[in-house]
Amino acid sequence: MSPKLDLRKLEEFDKMAVDGADGATKRLSGLTGVEAEVECSRLHVVSTEEVLGEFERDDALAISIHLEGYLEGEVVTVFDRQSGQELAEAFMPMLPSDSGYTDKHEGAAEEICNVMVSGYVDGWADMKEDSIVMSPPEAVSSAIEGEDEGSVETEYIHEGADAIAQRSTIVTPDGEIEFEMYMFLEEESTQRLFGAESGSVTLDDETLGTFNAVIDEGITSLTEHLGGKLDLEVDVEHTVLDIVPTERLSGTVSDEGSSGVVVELTEVPRGYLLVLFDERSDELVSRRVEPADELTTDDERTPETDRERAIATAGNEVVESIVGGLTEQFGGPIETTPLALVEDMRSSIVNDAAVNLGPDERFVLNFEVGLGTTDGEFSCTVYTLIRPNDVLDEMDR
Amino acid sequence: MSDDDEDGFTVYGADDDDDDDDDDGFTVYGADDDDDDDGFTVYGADDDDDDDDAGIPVFTPSSDDDDDDDDFDIPVFGDEDDTEHLDPITVGIAEYAVTDGSQPLSTSGLGSCVAVVVHDERAAVSGLLHFMLPESAKSKGRHDAEAKFADTGIETMLADLEAAGGTPSRSWAKLAGGASMIEFSGSDRSIGERNADAAREVLADHGVSIDGTDFGGQSGRSVVFDPETGEFTVKSASGEEKYL
Numbered sequence: 255m256s257p258k259l260d261l262r263k264l265e266e267f268d269k270m271a272v273d274g275a276d277g278a279t280k281r282l283s284g285l286t287g288v289e290a291e292v293e294c295s296r297l298h299v300v301s302t303e304e305v306l307g308e309f310e311r312d313d314a315l316a317i318s319i320h321l322e323g324y325l326e327g328e329v330v331t332v333f334d335r336q337s338g339q340e341l342a343e344a345f346m347p348m349l350p351s352d353s354g355y356t357d358k359h360e361g362a363a364e365e366i367c368n369v370m371v372s373g374y375v376d377g378w379a380d381m382k383e384d385s386i387v388m389s390p391p392e393a394v395s396s397a398i399e400g401e402d403e404g405s406v407e408t409e410y411i412h413e414g415a416d417a418i419a420q421r422s423t424i425v426t427p428d429g430e431i432e433f434e435m436y437m438f439l440e441e442e443s444t445q446r447l448f449g450a451e452s453g454s455v456t457l458d459d460e461t462l463g464t465f466n467a468v469i470d471e472g473i474t475s476l477t478e479h480l481g482g483k484l485d486l487e488v489d490v491e492h493t494v495l496d497i498v499p500t501e502r503l504s505g506t507v508s509d510e511g512s513s514g515v516v517v518e519l520t521e522v523p524r525g526y527l528l529v530l531f532d533e534r535s536d537e538l539v540s541r542r543v544e545p546a547d548e549l550t551t552d553d554e555r556t557p558e559t560d561r562e563r564a565i566a567t568a569g570n571e572v573v574e575s576i577v578g579g580l581t582e583q584f585g586g587p588i589e590t591t592p593l594a595l596v597e598d599m600r601s602s603i604v605n606d607a608a609v610n611l612g613p614d615e616r617f618v619l620n621f622e623v624g625l626g627t628t629d630g631e632f633s634c635t636v637y638t639l640i641r642p643n644d645v646l647d648e649m650d651r
Numbered sequence: 652m653s654d655d656d657e658d659g660f661t662v663y664g665a666d667d668d669d670d671d672d673d674d675d676g677f678t679v680y681g682a683d684d685d686d687d688d689d690g691f692t693v694y695g696a697d698d699d700d701d702d703d704d705a706g707i708p709v710f711t712p713s714s715d716d717d718d719d720d721d722d723f724d725i726p727v728f729g730d731e732d733d734t735e736h737l738d739p740i741t742v743g744i745a746e747y748a749v750t751d752g753s754q755p756l757s758t759s760g761l762g763s764c765v766a767v768v769v770h771d772e773r774a775a776v777s778g779l780l781h782f783m784l785p786e787s788a789k790s791k792g793r794h795d796a797e798a799k800f801a802d803t804g805i806e807t808m809l810a811d812l813e814a815a816g817g818t819p820s821r822s823w824a825k826l827a828g829g830a831s832m833i834e835f836s837g838s839d840r841s842i843g844e845r846n847a848d849a850a851r852e853v854l855a856d857h858g859v860s861i862d863g864t865d866f867g868g869q870s871g872r873s874v875v876f877d878p879e880t881g882e883f884t885v886k887s888a889s890g891e892e893k894y895l
Contacts, residue, residue, distance in 0.1 A: 500783070501743075501744045501745035501783055501796065501799055502744070502745075504744060504760045505743050505744055505760075507760075509759045509760065509873065511888050516833045518833075518835040520835075526833065552835065554869075555869070591835040594833060594835070596832065596833060597888070598762075598832065598870055598871040598888040599759065599760065599871045599873065599888045601759060601760035601871070602759075602760050602761060602762040602830075602832065602870075602871025602872070602888070603762070603832060603833065603871065604760075605744060605760045605761075605762050605764060605783075605871075606762030606763050606764075606830070606832040606833050606834075606871070607833055609762065609763050609764060609783050609784065609842055610763070610833065610834055610842060613784050613786070616795060
């Protein structure tokens with residue numbers, strides 16, 4: 255069963271995510287005495303293939319909890335090894351950090367995860383004024399090196415079953431620990447939660463497929479082309495389709511300085527396309543990319559130096575690929591403004607794009623693509639921020 | 652309600668079976684009216700008045716039967732009083748915070764958004780709001796945060812400031828943000844400009860004087876307010892700092 259999110263239910267689903275995080279905060283802080291806050295950030299639809307790939311990573315700790323009652327299905331929480339260690343040590347400071355990630359860390363992380371998920375479930379049950387039955391946690395993927403937990407396929411995690419995921423953060427006195435929570439729900443629960451009835455306007459795996467096709471259309475040639483210019487092997491490191499309240503999007507983006515380009519998509523689907531390089535990549539791009547002779551740029555934010563022209567040239571390569579892919583998928587020309595060069599805190603840039611989507615937009619659809627090299631020498635994130643209704647209108651045509 | 656059974660798990664919420672003789676080995680949360688042995692925990696709407704939610708450990712020894720020292724016993728560490736003066740209270744986008752303490756207030760990611768700090772020196776009460784848009788949404792049935800908008804955000808923050816002992820009409824405000832970072836099309840006036848104007852207007856309506864502003868431009872900002880000194884530090888991505 256693939257989740258179909260009825261747009262009219264996004265408010266409710268978001269409230270559920272927030273109430274769940276509140277419940278998890280209360281439970282974690284109340285029971286551990288550690289001042290911790292669980293922050294829900296983004297909701298997204300992911301394919302089974304991607305999820306299974308995530309679970310099967312050598313450094314992934316995946317903890318599964320079965321639900322019955324109002325919600326039937328499975329909640330799987332995933333930490334990477336580093337996050338699992340940080341989580342365990344934040345709540346159990348007596349654990350030996352020098353030994354790296356041990357079975358004791360994993361045991362502690364599993365128990366903390368149980369506490370946290372129980373808070374989520376309690377929050378959901380309170381909100382729905384109904385009962386949800388929860389099993390004890392089970393590690394379905396170990397992050398201990400050399401350990402193989404075997405197949406993670408279960409009744410709910412199988413080929414063709416997409417998931418709703420939320421990326422969240424546990425804020426402790428020592429720092430922030432990111433984790434991913436996947437919900438694989440049985441059809442009736444999905445229907446009850448998201449209310450996607452026949453003929454309703456939905457975000458689902460079809461929408462996800464459309465955006466993934468954008469990648470297939472344009473990004474492969476882009477990575478080759480851009481990689482050629484940089485003399486590096488550039489790959490697509492991640493793609494994700496987020497549905498997030500506009501005010502929460504930039505909360506998940508760092509304040510680090512970034513440079514790149516922005517264009518506005520002026521016709522349906524309307525929104526912004528942001529191509530942002532981190533500081534290290536900025537330097538690399540400015541050294542290795544030959545600035546294009548002619549670039550159509552915004553009058554007020556036109557590149558002036560060779561460095562800025564190199565950034566704009568590399569950014570333009572990415573913009574053209576994404577816009578080409580969108581054009582192919584949405585079956586018509588995608589109108590954009592000229593390029594504007596940006597150089598600022600990444601959170602400010604992303605936040606400003608979200609604000610400029612318009613006062614009537616409660617949610618934003620963010621199609622995010624990470625491009626980079628395995629050694630981290632080059633990293634670029636592409637944010638395609640679109641008004642959700644515009645996407646659905648286009649797909650319905 | 653505590654759970655004295657031998658199963659090693661804990662009861663949360665309105666567990667109807669007082670004797671809790673189920674031998675399921677799992678936790679019961681909420682309205683558990685089942686006496687089955689299905690091996691699951693029930694979480695539900697806790698509508699009772701007892702205090703059974705408090706302080707009950709839930710660390711399940713499901714996979715830990717050994718005697719080693721990794722049994723879950725999480726200690727309290729850190730001293731809140733020690734950290735209170737060190738770490739700022741971070742205010743997110745479309746959020747506000749009010750404090751009667753000396754802990755700094757901070758927010759980042761300001762583009763066209765505006766940060767509004769209001770401080771009542773006599774009562775030593777301060778508030779910081781990070782709002783996104785000038786006017787609250789017109790559409791119905793939405794659950795936008797009040798702090799997302801200048802009008803509802805400032806009003807709500809001032810109400811909380813008053814509840815904390817402050818008086819808006821004798822307070823002063825300092826503001827920053829309202830940039831035009833990536834605006835291309837649309838109206839004659841940018842959202843940043845409209846945000847700045849809206850903040851001035853709402854503060855004036857509540858009799859709050861404005862002591863300093865850093866508005867406009869094309870750069871993002873982050874801000875920190877120190878309630879002890881009244882200093883409002885505005886930083887840009889280039890590292891430039893202004894003190895209001």
